[in-house]
Amino acid sequence: MQITFTAVPGIPLIAPGDDLAAIIADALFASDIRLLPSDVLIVAQKIVSKAEGRGVRLSQVTPSPRAVELAQVVQKDSRLVEVILSESVEVMRTRPGLIIVRDIRGWVCANAGVDRSNVAQDEGDEVVLRLPLDPDASAARLRQGLCERAGVDMGVIVADSHGRPHRNGVIGVAIGVSGLPALEDWRGRPDLYGYALQHTEVALADQIASAATLLLGQAAEATPVVVARGVPRTRCEGSARELVRPPEMDLFR
Amino acid sequence: MQITFTAVPGIPLIAPGDDLAAIIADALFASDIRLLPSDVLIVAQKIVSKAEGRGVRLSQVTPSPRAVELAQVVQKDSRLVEVILSESVEVMRTRPGLIIVRDIRGWVCANAGVDRSNVAQDEGDEVVLRLPLDPDASAARLRQGLCERAGVDMGVIVADSHGRPHRNGVIGVAIGVSGLPALEDWRGRPDLYGYALQHTEVALADQIASAATLLLGQAAEATPVVVARGVPRTRCEGSARELVRPPEMDLFR
Numbered sequence: 001m002q003i004t005f006t007a008v009p010g011i012p013l014i015a016p017g018d019d020l021a022a023i024i025a026d027a028l029f030a031s032d033i034r035l036l037p038s039d040v041l042i043v044a045q046k047i048v049s050k051a052e053g054r055g056v057r058l059s060q061v062t063p064s065p066r067a068v069e070l071a072q073v074v075q076k077d078s079r080l081v082e083v084i085l086s087e088s089v090e091v092m093r094t095r096p097g098l099i100i101v102r103d104i105r106g107w108v109c110a111n112a113g114v115d116r117s118n119v120a121q122d123e124g125d126e127v128v129l130r131l132p133l134d135p136d137a138s139a140a141r142l143r144q145g146l147c148e149r150a151g152v153d154m155g156v157i158v159a160d161s162h163g164r165p166h167r168n169g170v171i172g173v174a175i176g177v178s179g180l181p182a183l184e185d186w187r188g189r190p191d192l193y194g195y196a197l198q199h200t201e202v203a204l205a206d207q208i209a210s211a212a213t214l215l216l217g218q219a220a221e222a223t224p225v226v227v228a229r230g231v232p233r234t235r236c237e238g239s240a241r242e243l244v245r246p247p248e249m250d251l252f253r
Numbered sequence: 254m255q256i257t258f259t260a261v262p263g264i265p266l267i268a269p270g271d272d273l274a275a276i277i278a279d280a281l282f283a284s285d286i287r288l289l290p291s292d293v294l295i296v297a298q299k300i301v302s303k304a305e306g307r308g309v310r311l312s313q314v315t316p317s318p319r320a321v322e323l324a325q326v327v328q329k330d331s332r333l334v335e336v337i338l339s340e341s342v343e344v345m346r347t348r349p350g351l352i353i354v355r356d357i358r359g360w361v362c363a364n365a366g367v368d369r370s371n372v373a374q375d376e377g378d379e380v381v382l383r384l385p386l387d388p389d390a391s392a393a394r395l396r397q398g399l400c401e402r403a404g405v406d407m408g409v410i411v412a413d414s415h416g417r418p419h420r421n422g423v424i425g426v427a428i429g430v431s432g433l434p435a436l437e438d439w440r441g442r443p444d445l446y447g448y449a450l451q452h453t454e455v456a457l458a459d460q461i462a463s464a465a466t467l468l469l470g471q472a473a474e475a476t477p478v479v480v481a482r483g484v485p486r487t488r489c490e491g492s493a494r495e496l497v498r499p500p501e502m503d504l505f506r
Contacts, residue, residue: 001468001476007254093504100504108419161455165418165505166361167496169436169456171463173420183422202414203422204467210424211464214457214484215254223254231467243420251346251353252418252505 003230005042006033007215007223014224016053021145024225028150033227040155040180040231041146042212044224045131046115048138048158048176054130056083074099080114080128087112087130092253105135106244107175109162132158135176136239143178155180155233158240159209159216165252172213174205174240180233181205183242203243204233256483258295259286260468260476267477269306274398277478281403286480293408293433293484294399295465297477298384299368301391301411301429307383309336327352333367333381340365340383345506358384359497360428362415385411388429389492396431408433408486411493412462412469418505425466427458427493433486434458436495456496457486 010027014020024043028035049055063071063078067085071078075096085091088101092108103112113131132138135158143156158176163169174182182205212226247253263280267273277296281288302308316324316331320338324331328349338344341354345361356365366384385391388411396409411429416422427435435458465479500506 001260003258003464003467005256005464095504098504161453166498166503167426167456167459168498169454169459169496171456171459200414201422202466203420203424206420206422206424207463207467210460211256211258211467213455214256214460214464243422245419245421250419251348251351 001230001232003211003228005211005215006227006229008033008225008227009223011047011223011225014047014050016050016055018051019145020048020051021142021149024142025146025149027225028227035150035152035154035227036229037152037154038229038231038233039152040157040208040228040233041142042157042159042209042216042226042228043139043142044216045113045135045158045160045175046129047224048132048135048142049129052132052138054132055127056130057125057127058083059125070094070099080116083128083130084112084114087114102247103131105131105175106241107131107162108250109160113160113175131160131175136178136241137176139176139178139240153179155238157205157209157212159212161213172206172209172211172216174203174209174243177205177238177240177242179235180231180238181236181242182238182240184233204231205238205240206243254483254485256464256481258464258468259480259482261286261478261480262476264300264476264478267300267303269303269308271304272398273301273304274395274402277395278399278402280478281480288403288405288407288480289482290405290407291482291484291486292405293410293461293481293486294395295410295412295462295469295479295481296392296395297469298366298388298411298413298428299382300477301385301388301395302382305385305391307385308380309383310378310380311336312378323347323352333369336381336383337365337367340367355500356384358388358428359494360384360415361503362413366413366428384413384428389431389494390429392429392431392493406432408491410458410462410465412465414466425459425462425464425469427456427462427496430458430491430493430495432488433484433491434489434495435491435493437486457484458491458493459496 061079063082067082090102093100161170186200314332316335320335343355346353392409414423439453
């Protein structure tokens, strides 16, 4: 059994309005990668957000009083904090340099995923990048676009890098999923000695995203697309929302 | 750029006292896998624990009053709870069916990693399996043993599956590391637009463990060893302790 992760070469810098499915399909055609329906395509959140025009010019943001207050606590630009708050439903933890929120998509993450790295200055006006508004829908559109152009109905994951409690370092996670289960329910499967597994749900899409992030790197636009081949999985529509633990079930709120 | 994860076939069931390095080296020789020094070997915690004799017969455990009390809260066998407490420094959260602790190795995880699945009944006496006492040392011994037998100084990761706050599903994590950095510090690297990355430390070993766990599965003894090829990494001694967030730095204690 073998799983292979291959970075797709030749993806250009992405601009708002770009047709990401067409660009990725072209890059795949130009490469040696011949797609299979069992493949999973992992796409860095950053190029999805850029194509979808999710950048915000800080010069056009007016911070609310709440953003100004929080900006002093966390020592960030109050306009950036305003963008973060507009993407959040709950501020969970703060300390200088860090705001951890539950974002409008349900993810508990730093800065609601709003990023100022790798975003080109726009005529001297700093642009920050928000996550895709609905990353599942982004994944589904990419999947459909690639199916139309490449004739192969692959799974698609939109991947981001998140920090996490208890452990140092960021890891790749899935924030958008289409065409594969985000979560696999192994409960009731017999283990080697015939016990039924009691608790095990496996975050399949997160593990694939972590693996692909080994190639995506952090300067993700250099190699923002990876093809995974050989991942054992069932077919289904899937949704990254399967991975969202409801707040009332979260022991570390 | 490509990364390949290959399950090593032919690993037999492991018993206490087995020479794991010899068994893995034999399986590698018998397979088509020709090792490279840049390879990383991922080994499921379960077979490391078994080889190291980390099983405990519940019939030989006398629960403390504290274990009896906690067992009622979480509705578990008080002898199992005693084993969990003996592997823990702090009980962090409880609810029926679940004890989340900071374990003696520093990991925040369910049940201190003590597992009753996939552990053979020993003459009708239930045996539960504790984590390796020092998984970094386990990884280092395996690395040295494999280097002596196979002539290749690979990186070694001991992998387990952990749940986590905020997100559903377990993922593979590294609990023992030797021969590669567990954590890569990308701070100060320029991004594509010349900004210096401010915050990014990447949990390299966790991402590799998650990828390998796609093959390890949960019934891990079926394919408990995976070879990763092509992971971009530097060489160093490494330690999974790099991944332990000190409690005073953990915003979700």
